[in-house]
Amino acid sequence: MPVIPLLLLLFFLSACSSAEKKSLIHAFKFADKNRQELKRILEQYQEDSPKFAASHFIIRNMLGKQSVDTNSIKASQPYFDAWATYFEKYGRYKNGAHYVICDSINRLHPNKRVHTRYIPDLQHISADFLIRHIDYCFHIWQQYPWCKDIDFDTFCKYILPYTTSNCYWEYASDFFLQKYAELRDTVQQKSYKEIGAILSKDVDRTFAQNWVLLNYKIA
Incomplete structure (x- = not known):
């Protein structure tokens, strides 16, 4: 892991609970060959605290999530x-x-x-997909008047998630925006x-x- 992202990760971990620290560390370990994609997300948002916190939320909650092959x-x-x-x-x-x-x-x-075969999300989802997803969710959160009363924790739990059950659809946001x-x-x-x-x-x-x-x- 490059020095800057590592220091950034360590700095952010200092503000997390022990359970959150453990989840993030496990997520990076379990990502295996795909952990470079997770690093790219942290690098993308190292100057944007809210999105960095959101990316941390997504990564540590990817543990146990899987998608249909x-x-x-x-x-x-x-x-x-x-x-x-x-x-x-x-x-x-x-x-x-x-x-x-x-x-x-x-x-x-x-x-x-x-x-049916399932693939762990941490081991195959790309940084490009998650970066696009995070940016889109923040856009939705900040654009519409009914979102003004939604706090950050509620945003992370109910707007930010990219998946439900054991599947995710890369173009779901476009589909529902049109629908x-x-x-x-x-x-x-x-x-x-x-x-x-x-x-x-x-x-x-x-x-x-x-x-x-x-x-x-x-x-």
């Missing part, structure tokens, strides 16, 4: 293609439609089995809690069903 689930593509075709033709899935689609694919491809563009322009005067409730309701209605489909397919 897309190559290991390529055999599942026919399911996604069939669901997309159905949705384009009929709109929302009717009751039981996803089971019929899955059964049909199983009959057409009886030997296709998905053996909720109309909503964004109509809720300027609402609080972040009210907006969160609106989004939660939409997620429950729209995306929860797709999660059920995915679980059914993999099982």
Whole structure:
């Protein structure tokens, strides 16, 4: 590790709790060949205290996080293609439609089995992705009026995370920015809690069903 980033890391560790210090040290050790990417993040933000603290938060919380190896689930593509075709033709899935689609694919491809493999995030996620993600999250936090009452700890816990469960999508922020563009322009005067409730309701209605489909397919 170069001298400057090492001194910077040691200086920041002095302000952390013992548990946070231990987590960061373990994260760097576990990153193995990918630790150079983590160093690049610290170097990027060594002159920006809030973003440096945010990058520390992300790195130490990457412990235990893993992502699906897309190559290991390529055999599942026919399911996604069939669901997309159905949705384009009929709109929302009717009751039981996803089971019929899955059964049909199983009959057409009886030997296709998905053996999902996971890769630790610390060992493969790039500095470019996380730097872009951190910058974008700070932009969102500082741009919108409903974020003015969100403190740094809340920001780190609920805006900054790049992943959920065992997957992350590199272009998720672009997708959701476009998906909720109309909503964004109509809720300027609402609080972040009210907006969160609106989004939660939409997620429950729209995306929860797709999660059920995915679980059914993999099982």
